[in-house]
Amino acid sequence: MKLAFSPCPNDTFVFHAWVHGLIPGAPDVDVTFADVDVTNTAALAGEFDVVKVSYAALPWLRDKYRLLTAGGALGHGCGPLVLTRDHRDPADLAGATVAVPGERTTAYLLFRLWSQGFAPGDIKVVPFDQIMPGVAAGRFDAGLVIHEARFTYRDHGLTMLADLGEWWEAETGHPIPLGAILAKRELDHEAVTGWIRASVEHAWRDPSASAEYVAAHAQEMSPEVTRQHIELYVNEFTADLGAAGHAAIDTLLTRAAAAGLVPAE
Structure with missing residues (x-):
């Protein structure tokens, strides 16, 4: 399965367990590390099975992908x-x-x-x-x-x-929707979501297991900045968007469509 996400600490922390074969039943993955602007464009061509993109790119990708409820970046106090x-x-x-x-x-x-x-x-x-x-x-x-x-x-x-x-x-009044996890429409979305959620939960149970993997891709960040990065961007919404997460996404894209900045759904 082709999987793409950024080399940032939150993504490597989240996906470490799946990438390293620690999630029962999850398939092996071919990982591509890329900045989100790169994955936003690559997803237009359907290059990956599961991919991290910006929520802002979602309106252009709905014909090929569905939004998953685990693994993304959405939260409070974490905006640009x-x-x-x-x-x-x-x-x-x-x-x-x-x-x-x-x-x-x-x-x-x-x-x-x-x-x-x-x-x-x-x-x-x-x-x-x-x-x-x-x-x-x-x-x-x-x-x-x-x-x-x-x-x-x-x-x-x-x-x-x-x-x-x-x-x-x-x-x-909503949290900030930043990065979305998408899966191709033909995949079993419930299964993929389950693998990602299990990977998140594994990372939380044993943060030290992913430390070397995270550090290897952290682009020369200090350990303290790496820790802050993970604590800020990996939160309850990473495990499950929930009603509050979906409301935030809907509000962002509805406002953007009304302003003519993204296609209307």
């Missing part, structure tokens, strides 16, 4: 950040050059919803690990960051202009 080199007013972004991690990322969708009153100028799609250095060097006026950048942006001498997660939660 808008960073600049100095303090400024959000309205100053009108006409500015902003680096974003992908056109169909949830981060960029949240940014577009948030910034509707002061449309930025030039949007540059940049690999997420190059955004903070680019803002610090003055190549971009602002950067939209995700993942562990929440914990490390001060190390680059940057200032947080806005926390789009805080904005979203205050605006809607």
Whole structure:
């Protein structure tokens, strides 16, 4: 089975047990590690059986995939950040050059919803690990960051202009939908969900079992940042989206469709 997810600590933590044959009944997997902007595009061609994508990409993928209720990233206090080199007013972004991690990322969708009153100028799609250095060097006026950048942006001498997660939660009362796990429509979705949920539960029972695997793919993160990353992005919604998770997703995509930013369901 072809499985694709990011090398970020939350994903390697979640999928470690399945990848390493520790889940009874789960098939062997051929793993591809890729940033979410890459998987968003690859999923359009149906390249993977099970794949981690942005919730913002879901409207373009429903013909080939179904959303699973386990393994994804959704939560509180975990949203993308808008960073600049100095303090400024959000309205100053009108006409500015902003680096974003992908056109169909949830981060960029949240940014577009948030910034509707002061449309930025030039949007540059940049690999997420190059955004903070680019803002610090003055190549971009602002950067939209995700993942562990929440914990490390001060190390680059940057200032947080806005926390789009805080904005979203205050605006809607819902948790923040970030990364979705999809499976091809022809698969047994109940079985795949069960394997992923079992992998999550295995990781929680024995966090040390995945430590070497997580560290090997953590892109030179410190152990402390790795720990914070997992604690923030692997939570109760990772085991089961539940009613609150589904409501958050529906709200995001309904608002985005009403604004003409994604196709209507």
